[in-house]
Amino acid sequence: KQEVTQIPAALSVPEGENLVLNCSFTDSAIYNLQWFRQDPGKGLTSLLLIQSSQREQTSGRLNASLDKSSGRSTLYIAASQPGDSATYLCAVDYGNNRLAFGKGNQVVVIP
Amino acid sequence: EAGVAQSPRYKIIEKRQSVAFWCNPISGHATLYWYQQILGQGPKLLIQFQNNGVVDDSQLPKDRFSAERLKGVDSTLKIQPAKLEDSAVYLCASSLWGLSGPSTDTQYFGPGTRLTVL
Numbered sequence: 001k002q003e004v005t006q007i008p009a010a011l012s013v014p015e016g017e018n019l020v021l022n023c024s025f026t027d028s029a030i031y032n033l034q035w036f037r038q039d040p041g042k043g044l045t046s047l048l049l050i051q052s053s054q055r056e057q058t059s060g061r062l063n064a065s066l067d068k069s070s071g072r073s074t075l076y077i078a079a080s081q082p083g084d085s086a087t088y089l090c091a092v093d094y095g096n097n098r099l100a101f102g103k104g105n106q107v108v109v110i111p
Numbered sequence: 112e113a114g115v116a117q118s119p120r121y122k123i124i125e126k127r128q129s130v131a132f133w134c135n136p137i138s139g140h141a142t143l144y145w146y147q148q149i150l151g152q153g154p155k156l157l158i159q160f161q162n163n164g165v166v167d168d169s170q171l172p173k174d175r176f177s178a179e180r181l182k183g184v185d186s187t188l189k190i191q192p193a194k195l196e197d198s199a200v201y202l203c204a205s206s207l208w209g210l211s212g213p214s215t216d217t218q219y220f221g222p223g224t225r226l227t228v229l
Contacts, residue, residue, distance in 0.1 A: 043221050044218075046218065097216050098159060099154075103151065
C-alpha cells in the first residue's frame with residue numbers, strides 16, 4: 001500500500017523567505033507525482049506534475065524535484081508572499097490516475 | 112471553461128439518515144473521481160469511473176456508500192445510513208483521459224461538499 005508523508009504538518013515563514021516543503025512515499029513504482037494547493041473551503045488546484053522519468057518541474061516561483069529511487073519530492077517556493085498561505089498537498093499516481101495523498105503542509109506567510 | 116460543479120456545498124444530518132451528493136464534471140472529461148477528506152487528512156479516493164464504468168472502488172465502504180455515473184456525465188454519491196465518522200468533505204474531480212491516456216493527466220477538483228453528521 002502506497003503511503004505518503006509530508007513534514008512538517010505546519011510552518012510559518014516571514015514574507016520574502018524561500019519555502020521548502022518535503023514529501024516522501026513508500027513505493028517507488030509511481031507514474032507521476034503532483035503538488036496541489038488547497039485554500040480553506042475550496043477544492044484542490046494542481047500546481048506541478050512531475051512524470052516518473054523527470055527529475056524536476058518549474059512554474060514561475062515554484063520548483064518541484066523528484067527522486068524516485070529514494071521516494072522523495074521537494075517543493076520550493078521562492079520569495080514567499082502572503083498569498084502563498086495555504087495547504088500544500090503532495091500526491092503520487094500509483095496507476096490508472098489513482099492518487100494517494102499526504103496530509104499536507106499548512107503554510108502561513110507572515111507579512 | 113466551467114469547472115467541476117458540486118452540490119450541495121454544506122449538509123448537516125443526524126446519524127442513521129441518508130444523504131446524496133451530486134457532481135457535474137468538466138465537459139468532455141472521461142474520468143470522474145470521488146474523494147473523502149477528513150479534517151486534517153489528505154483526500155482518500157473512494158471510487159473512480161471511466162465514462163459510466165467503475166474502474167476502482169476498493170476503498171468505498173460498500174455496506175453504506177454507493178455511487179453511480181449515469182450516461183457517463185453527472186455522478187451521485189450516496190451514504191445510507193450515515194455514521195458520525197462520515198463527517199468529512201467529499202470532493203469530486205474529473206480528468207480528460209481514460210485509462211489509456213498519458214501519465215500527465217491532471218485532475219480538476221470541485222469545491223467539495225462538507226458533511227456534518229450529528
